[in-house]
Amino acid sequence: MPQLVQISRKEARIEVAGEDALIIYLDDFIDNNISKKIALLENRLAEELSDCLVDLIPSYVSLLVIFDPLVSDYYAVKQSIIKHLTFDFTEAITNNNIIELPVYYSPKSGPDLKNIAKTSKLSVDEVIKIHQEKTYQVFAIGFAPGFAFLGEVDARIATPRLATPRAKVPKGSVAIADQQTAIYPEQSPGGWNLIGLCPLPLFEPNAKPHIPYQVGDSVKFIGISKARFLALGGQL
Amino acid sequence: MNNNSNAYFKVINAGILCTFQDLGRFKQGSLGLTTGGPADKAAYLWANRLLNNPANSPVLELSFGGLTLVANTFTTIAITGAKALLTINGQPKENWQSHRIKPDDEINIGFASQGCRIYLAVADGFLVKQQFGSVSTVVREKVGGANGLAISAGQLLAIAKTEKKPLYRLAKKDVPDYNNSLSLKMITGYQHSLFDRYEITKFFANEYQISSQCDRMGYRLTGTSIQSNISKMFSEGICKGAVQIPPDGQPIVLSNDRQTIGGYPKIGSVLSRDLDYLMQCSQGDKVNFEPISIHCAHNILHLAKAKYQQTQLLKVAM
Numbered sequence: 001m002p003q004l005v006q007i008s009r010k011e012a013r014i015e016v017a018g019e020d021a022l023i024i025y026l027d028d029f030i031d032n033n034i035s036k037k038i039a040l041l042e043n044r045l046a047e048e049l050s051d052c053l054v055d056l057i058p059s060y061v062s063l064l065v066i067f068d069p070l071v072s073d074y075y076a077v078k079q080s081i082i083k084h085l086t087f088d089f090t091e092a093i094t095n096n097n098i099i100e101l102p103v104y105y106s107p108k109s110g111p112d113l114k115n116i117a118k119t120s121k122l123s124v125d126e127v128i129k130i131h132q133e134k135t136y137q138v139f140a141i142g143f144a145p146g147f148a149f150l151g152e153v154d155a156r157i158a159t160p161r162l163a164t165p166r167a168k169v170p171k172g173s174v175a176i177a178d179q180q181t182a183i184y185p186e187q188s189p190g191g192w193n194l195i196g197l198c199p200l201p202l203f204e205p206n207a208k209p210h211i212p213y214q215v216g217d218s219v220k221f222i223g224i225s226k227a228r229f230l231a232l233g234g235q236l
Numbered sequence: 237m238n239n240n241s242n243a244y245f246k247v248i249n250a251g252i253l254c255t256f257q258d259l260g261r262f263k264q265g266s267l268g269l270t271t272g273g274p275a276d277k278a279a280y281l282w283a284n285r286l287l288n289n290p291a292n293s294p295v296l297e298l299s300f301g302g303l304t305l306v307a308n309t310f311t312t313i314a315i316t317g318a319k320a321l322l323t324i325n326g327q328p329k330e331n332w333q334s335h336r337i338k339p340d341d342e343i344n345i346g347f348a349s350q351g352c353r354i355y356l357a358v359a360d361g362f363l364v365k366q367q368f369g370s371v372s373t374v375v376r377e378k379v380g381g382a383n384g385l386a387i388s389a390g391q392l393l394a395i396a397k398t399e400k401k402p403l404y405r406l407a408k409k410d411v412p413d414y415n416n417s418l419s420l421k422m423i424t425g426y427q428h429s430l431f432d433r434y435e436i437t438k439f440f441a442n443e444y445q446i447s448s449q450c451d452r453m454g455y456r457l458t459g460t461s462i463q464s465n466i467s468k469m470f471s472e473g474i475c476k477g478a479v480q481i482p483p484d485g486q487p488i489v490l491s492n493d494r495q496t497i498g499g500y501p502k503i504g505s506v507l508s509r510d511l512d513y514l515m516q517c518s519q520g521d522k523v524n525f526e527p528i529s530i531h532c533a534h535n536i537l538h539l540a541k542a543k544y545q546q547t548q549l550l551k552v553a554m
Contacts (some may be wrong), residue, residue, distance in 0.1 A: 016425035018505030019533040021475035057265040057473030064473025141268040142497035
C-alpha cells in the first residue's frame, strides 16, 4: 500500500536565501517521512524549473533552490514553488529504496566503540547490535562529496562529537555524532565517533551511480566478519 | 588532458595557487559537490571575452601570482584580474589585453600588488577533461582540473591550435579598481528575521577586517561580535555569498568552494558582483555591509549585464 503525504502551505515556509536562491522549509522538525517529502519536491521542481535551475540542495527539513536570476526572477520561482506546495502535493511515496551496507564492527576498525559502550553503560556487542537495528533515513549529503547524514540513531548509543577531532579518519569509517550516523567516503579530518569500516566505495567520480544513495532513500547496516570485509576489498 | 593536441604551455613556476576554472559545476549539489568556478567572475569573463572565447572556456586562475609558462606554439593569451607585472620574454606588457605568443616565448606573471586573483585565458581555452560537467578545480574535493589538484611546475597544459586572432584591450575606464576598503551589498535572507534588531544594527554599522583565514572556500572576518538567539538548527543548503554567524559571532562570507550544507545561522548573502571584489581582497583589508532586497539585487544584476554587453573592446594597433 503506497504511503500518502500531504504538505500544506501553512507548514511550509519560503525564504529568500540570496540573489539567486530561495529556501523552502517544509517543517520545523524531522519526522519519518521528511526526507522522502523533500526528495519528491526536489524531483518536481527539477522538472518545473528546468529552464532556470542552477542547483537544488536538499537537507533535513529544507530544500535550497538556486536559479539563474538573469533567466527567471524571484516572483516566478516563488510562484512555481507555491504551486507545488499547495496544489496536489498528495502523492504516493514510491521511493522505498533501502540500501544495505556491510560494516566490519570491531574495536580495531572502530576505535571509539569501547568508549561509546562505556559512556552508554552497554557492552560493545550491544552497541553494535543497536546500530544495526534501525533503518536510517538519508537526511542530507554534504560536508564532502558522498558524505551522507543518516538518522536517527537510537538515543541509547547517541554520543557527542570528540572534543578534539582526528586529523585523519580512515576511508570507509562508520561513525556516530549525537543522533546521526555516517560513513566517511574518503580519508579526511573528522570529529565523529568511529565504530566500524565499510569496505564498499561510497564516492566514485568515474562510475555511475557516483554514490549509492540519495536524499529520501533509506540505509541499513549489516555487520560482517573481518574475513568478509577483506574479501569485499576492505583494507585495514 | 587531451592527448591529441601537441600544443601546450610548459609550467616552469606555478606560483602559490594556480587552478583551472570555468564557470563552475552545477546541478551536482545532491552529491555534495560544490560549484567551484572563478573567484572573481567578472575578471574571468573579461579574460575569455578579450579572446572572443565562449564564456565557459577553461582558464588559469592564479591566487597572488608567481606564474612562469613557456609556449611551444603560436597562440594568443589575455590577462585580467589583479594588478601584477606581466612580461613576455622579459618585456613588460599590458594586462586587460590580449597578446600574441610564439614558440619558446616565456610568459611571466609577477606577484599581485592590488587585488589577488589573476586570470590567464588562451585562445579557444585550455584543453581539460570535465568532471561532473565542469573543469573547475576544487582541491578540497579532489575534483576537476588536473586530477583534482592545483597546477604544479613541470606540467604541460594542453591548448588548442588556433588561427591568428585580432588583439583587443579593455578601456582603462572599464577596468575594475580593486580597493582594499569595500562596501558589500547583502541581500537580507535565511535567518535574518530571527536575529535581534540590535544585533542587525551592529552588523551593518561596524567595519570588519579580513582575517588570515581567507581562501576560495570563504572569508572569515574579525570585528564586532554578532550574537544570534538561534541555538539549534538543522544543516541546510548554502548559496554562494552566504554570510554565516558562528557561535563566536565573527562573520564568515562563503564563496565558490564552500561546503554545500551547514548548520550555522546566516544573516543574508552578499551580492555576487560585490563578492567578486571581496575575493580580490586579502588579510587586513576592510569591509562593511549594506542591506538590500532581492528585488534590488535583480535590478543591479540586469543593469550590470546590459553594461557588460554594451561595453566595446578596443582593437590593439599592431
